[in-house]
Amino acid sequence: MPENLNEFIRELSEIYDRDSNDTYISIYLNKDANKKFIERRIKACESILQGEELKNFTNSMKDIEDVIKKNKGNNIAIFTSHKHNFLKYLSLNVKIKNLLIVDSSPYLRPLARIHDEWESFTLLLVNSNYAKIFSISMGQVENTKKLSADIMNKHKKGGFSQARFNRLRKGAIHEFLSEVIEALQKRADERIIIAGPGQAKLQLKSMLPKNLEDHLVETIDVNIDDEKELLKESIHLVSEKEKQKSHEAVQHLKQEILKDGLAAYGIEETRDAVKNGQVELLIIEKDCKLPGWICEHCQLVKQGTNETCPYCGKKTSKVDILEEILEFAERTDAEIEFTDDEEIAKLGHIGAILRFK
Ligand SMILES: [Zn+2]
Structure with missing residues (x-):
């Protein structure tokens, strides 16, 4: 576990492949994960990837075999791309959902959520x-x-x-x-x-x-x-505090929207604010995913589907648009708050308190 999880996330958020899609592999693996999970995901990805990207995937998976072996008994997150000579990982003390994701950049949402919660x-x-x-x-x-x-x-x-x-x-x-x-x-x-x-x-x-x-x-x-009991109680207290903080963040957002103050909400507005470096605090709905596409070459992100970029004509990647906005936000040092407050869904699943307007 790195001294500073925030730093670690930030560093990863800077990384993306400008010229080709699907070259970064992110794996989140619970210590009790069934071996079949990873085998099934490898098979699925191999059947879809082609050429350069398939080659990179196969090589990257070889690179991480060792990491997985060495970290048996730990929950682990691995980020890798053989082609870019890139491999970073960390073990995590908390239970995580098993994931293997191929994308044009490391998949950071689970890490960002752990950091928040x-x-x-x-x-x-x-x-x-x-x-x-x-x-x-x-x-x-x-x-x-x-x-x-x-x-x-x-x-x-x-x-x-x-x-x-x-x-x-x-x-x-x-x-x-x-x-x-x-x-x-x-x-x-x-x-x-x-x-x-x-x-x-x-x-x-x-x-x-x-x-x-x-x-x-x-x-x-x-x-x-009574140290054991005390530890339990204090962990509970801090997690209650965190819930309260995420609730307050949504309330603050609503207030700012009402007075047309320092706020942005909904996909388009929030994405633009994040890209302009205006975001102080990004508020994201916890378990929501929304389909979108990205052109890594132009760093253009939009909701919906589009096979090729209307600006440069390159092939785009399908993405979860909330994850992409999150990655942009991490690069600008914005704070991230995950919430399951219903109000955020009504506001378009994402919003932000701004530093300036
Ligand atoms: Zn483009």
């Missing part, structure tokens, strides 16, 4: 002398960092006064929590959940600088031994 976040488990920071990616713990401090809990008899002891103890806790906050800053762009028993977490919360406070999802009161 399985946001990485940070979970902090803390009390006054112990902290554990979990980095969670695609619903699994990627790594943990432990911090602890030696803080006196009881006033020993003799020596200094109770008041002085309390002061020292307070200072030590404050120092420890500051150290924890410093560690959190390393993952400052992620959502944060703070959990723990008692007061320490609340004290830490009150000490958070603005940039971290803005990313705080929730503070949970929890027994420090």
Whole structure:
């Protein structure tokens, strides 16, 4: 799993074959995938592809055999084109739908959706002398960092006064929590959940600088031994937050449309806005696919069917037009939000909040 899934998607979105169709192969393979799935898809593609493209397909499939073998037991996404000497893959912690797709560019929609739905976040488990920071990616713990401090809990008899002891103890806790906050800053762009028993977490919360406070999802009161349950609960919380975010995105889009503001909706309008680099946030209906065609040579995309490009006369490829708009959007660094909100279907299955108009 690459450090930054977003970067990975962006890099792939830059890739397309200008001169010939059907030369990139994208495979999404679940770890429990039946061998027959891939055999059946290979057969189907081989019976349709011809000449150059068939040769490239056969060679590319040879290239990836090794990758599949090496990654047995993992869910894996592979993008390849032998002709372009191109092979990239990554293993995924979440269950994926098996796919083998031949197209003029890597097929990115499932990856983009994983990125949207399985946001990485940070979970902090803390009390006054112990902290554990979990980095969670695609619903699994990627790594943990432990911090602890030696803080006196009881006033020993003799020596200094109770008041002085309390002061020292307070200072030590404050120092420890500051150290924890410093560690959190390393993952400052992620959502944060703070959990723990008692007061320490609340004290830490009150000490958070603005940039971290803005990313705080929730503070949970929890027994420090119950890590498993806590992980489950926090993954649930973040996924609820994601659902809420996608709902809000659609509401925002509707508001902008009503006041004729910074919005585009429907295939044509959204496609044009994406190509102009105007899109801040692209909103796509989750499971919708719409037939369209692309001329990779002219980078022209339209709904419906058309065998040859009306501008250059080259052969076009059949595509899912939503996928093509998504790929354009990834190239411009737009954020992507998938939604199953019914309203987006009414607005033409796709829309965008714009940076400018
Ligand atoms: Zn063309």
